[in-house]
Amino acid sequence: MRWIAQAKSLCKLTEPQCIFIKGEGLIGMERRVTLTFHSDNGREYLYDDVTGCILPWNELLETVLSLEISEASGQYWKGLATQYGEKNVEVAHRFIKHWRDNYGAFLRSLASNDVGTIPPSQLETHIRNTSFELILVVTENCNLRCGYCGLSKVYSLNRVRTNRRMSIETARHAVDWYVDLVSPQLSRNPRKRFGLSFYGGEPMMNMVVVKQVLDYIRGKYSGYFQPVMTTNGTLLTLKNAGIMVEHDVSLAISIDGPSEEHNRFRVDVHGKGSYTRIIENLRRIKRIYPEYWNAKLTSVSVYDWGTDLESVEKFFEKNSAIIPRSVFVNQVAVLNTDWYRRYTSADRTRMLDNINKLRARYKRAKIEGNSTSYYMNCLVGMPIALARLRKRSCDKQPSFLPFSGACIPGDKITVHVDGKIDMCERINGTFPIGNLDYGGIDYKRLSEIIGQYGKEVLSECPACPATKHCSICFATAGAAGIFKRDGDLCNATVALARQRLADYVSILEQNPHADLHFETDTSRLEERMLFDY
């Protein structure tokens, strides 16, 4: 095996991850962008971030690829043939060359000239042809005082809870403006329904405007929008539910778990837990509008280091007759907050242990062909399923934003109570992109924001082996008016990608037909190219 060590040392001497493209002079550099990982059975695989493919891997293939990349001399190839046999080396070499020559696998150019660069006029054209959701923040007020709420003071850069409400004039203006914005799509894509999301605070604290907007779009823009609302569920009275049913509004209701978990933080102004009120509302809706409950109600949950995830998962499974199916289970945000100061590292470890136990249960269930709860699908199943749904070689993002998991600004547009426009509901308040009263989106400003994001966050992405697994976006990289690349977050993304891929392959190694489906609140996945073979 001495020659293998020599080959590897050769690669190290010549910077195996970094070579020059040959041609007329020096025109750029390439970097190997692959991850190796093992299934639970110990089988080695390689994930190639250029093609998005997963390939069974072994030491011979690894060595051949290293020699090929480093353009090693004949002596190393001879050593390889002696060790593995000429035929095996030939087969491995042909395999590597096939993937390099025909699919461009393993190496990515580090050139990134266009990243973050888009003229304002092109940006406007792009947004008019791609935007899919208008989010109306109809109120900044809420009847609950959830400890971890994004509008509380634990997030230093976020807007805070106020008594401000959106007027019907502003709401109609926003809708009219948005319909004009997406007019090219109305004719080009007749099937498309644009999302119209009512957001808050608690949006049901401004039901007068919500109802007026729903009536307005039904009268003037029939068939254009699919309305959705995220609500804490406490104001889901019979009257309000009737309005939701009448207008076919999809409702995502916040429920964190059983009463002791839910009421830990989701309390009213008097500190009283909200669990009982929500459950009563859900029971009533299910009794009176069973079809609506089944089709349009979903639940969204958060957890933190203090959550007993195993018991929460059991709760959702046991109470699926009354708690709508889970579509999102997220950890309480960790950026720009002091929320987690209340916990110890032991709490964090306990939470991670809990998640790992659930992961093991999920994998076992999928291998054995058993179903799992919606909550489990969201918490641990969705990340594994996303390994299957990762982008592939032809799933290109726009040249100005080729990396990271960011939405293209303008895909979603958030209009605040005062007409201010943000690129989404999650981004902190220091990156406004326009105002309804001043002509809508300020494309010049937005172009600058994208340029800044490209420069500060995406500069090292071409060398990353997990770009197709990245969830970093404008919201997660945003600080006070600036974007910052968080190296730890990047490393965590790579580690998470490796774990997801390993979980994914571990399941399919033992059950190639495992059902990895999951649901979201507003969209469902359409299989289009998974076919029997």
Next chain:
Amino acid sequence: MITDSHKVTRYFKLAPDCYLIAGKKDAALYDVHRSRIMLLDKRAHKILRRCEDNVPLGEWLGNSGMHLLLTLQDEGLGSFDSAPAYVEKLLLHSPAQWKGFCIQPPSYSRVDWCITNHCDFNCEFCGSRGETLSWQSCQTCLRRNKTTEVLLVYNNPEELVAQIASLGVKILNIRGGNPLLALDRLQRILRAAQSYPELGVVITTPVTGRTLDPLLPLFRETVVQLNIIVFGLDDKVTKAVCGGTNVWQQQLAIIDALVEAEHPPFLTFLLSPLTRRKRSEYQNYVKYRWGIEPSFAEVYPRRDIEEGVRFSHVGKKTKPLSPWQSMDEFFSRIQSYSCTYGNFEIGLDSKIRPCAGLDQVCGEIVDDSLRVALSSHELYDIWEMGKTKVYPCNHCALRFACQDCIAVEFAGSQEPALKQAYCPFDPVNGRQGAHSIKWGPPEFVTSLRVKNG
């Protein structure tokens, strides 16, 4: 044949870009990168299925089985391994797309717009009832209903042209009947199309009955192409086919004039039972005279098919298989129905159908709004009705190589004669294996057989 080195390698897996596609009775290997298919006999299929299922290699394989695997390895279609593995097949795109808000715009490519039922001829294969039409070749002048002139429900053809253009449609095919007999409508449409240089216009017509003079100025200002339907190269045959007199002489003069004016038309020959043997003769004539490569469309009276007449490709057992020109095309065949995808027809009754040859209504234009007519799912369901979704095509190992326009017909019909009329191969009955048929084109489909022992 089994050497020591092979005894220590215990598994064999096909390459990620080589697909084992099973049918009911047959199976095939699809070498996606090299655009070729290898039909497998039962033993070869069984061996490869077991390999794909991570069954360790052993005595069950035999020397001939090992020879098969070595051959595949030499072709770069698979390799031996020392441990079981999950080999995820190569895909160029993520295997799912989001519905709902994020739905991507479809790629509308061609719209057939029937603007009149009027015609001077009385062809026996032309539709008198809706179901007759679906037995014929498409892209002709055949009518769904030749007896009734239905009034256009939409009042504003200019608005409809604008909406068609805004969909991103590449070709607008104006058809009839004979659209020259609805000259006013035709002129309004052509004038409207002048505003959309991206929209190519084709007029499918026998080009008889009216002078082209009023249209010629519009031809010069718009991207318009005539698709002239030709019945034969002499007036005797033509009269027998369509009932018209001196039709060929009229067509000849017009084609000469168009070629002279450097505006050569497309030519589509209707091959009826009377003329189907003259394909080569017609092809040579028009290539020699005008340098035009013609198209051919087979047509039959319905009673002929009911009495056992078959389309020529059925008789010759040359199922229209075609290699994919790119990997993208291969994957598009899997996810969509390649014949209808991107196309729809606007009927004289303002109804939307997938094509002129299918009578499945997918929407209706009301208040001049094409958007509303195209906003429901029916049309797209047919576009996405790949051959995996339709019996018996989904039992055919050749389903991703087949370009036969039959799947939608199968899905909508209970008529057994229909299947026989289109496809020479029944993948279900097992009386005839795919191996026993010579598939074209050569070298695209080959056989891999394993001898016993």
